[in-house]
Amino acid sequence: MKVRVAAVGLAAVVAGISLTTGTATGATETTCSTPVLTSAPVHLTDPGRWSYTYHVSWCVEGGRITDITQHIAHEEDGSTCVWVANQEESKTPVPDGSGAWDSFNMVELSCKDGTGKPGSVNPWGVITVRPDGTSTVLRKGIAT
Secondary structure, three states, rough: OOOEEOOOOOOEEEOOOOEEEEEEOOOOOOOOOOOOEEEEEEEEEEEEEEEEEEEEEEEEEEOEEEEEEEEEEEOOOOOOOOEEEEEEEEEEOOEEEOOEEEEEEEEEEEEOOOOOOOOEEEEEEEEOOOHHHHHHEEEEEEOO
């Protein structure tokens, strides 16, 4: 299985505050001989401070998943929150024999709290993709 990571930047204005955008890394988009499938997104946000959106695209050929590409979009206000890095990612087969895979991603943002004290915010998500073309956001959350 090929493993690739792609990041997509977005531009937005939230509550009159312009958010800066960026990319975690750049990679080639998923290509396959069958239609590329796209999962539902994980979306987590602290409005006006930061936003994280994660989804995957995948290929199914001959009834099995042959390629998964992760897509990460992030926005931050640049004054209280700034992008740090794409911290962790993985793709692992689901051990139930179904041919499904779980894809995990977590990023890090450096954000000041209400008193100006620095800290970290780590939005993350797990998406299950299946050979039948369906997907599920299995879990998502924000670690601090």
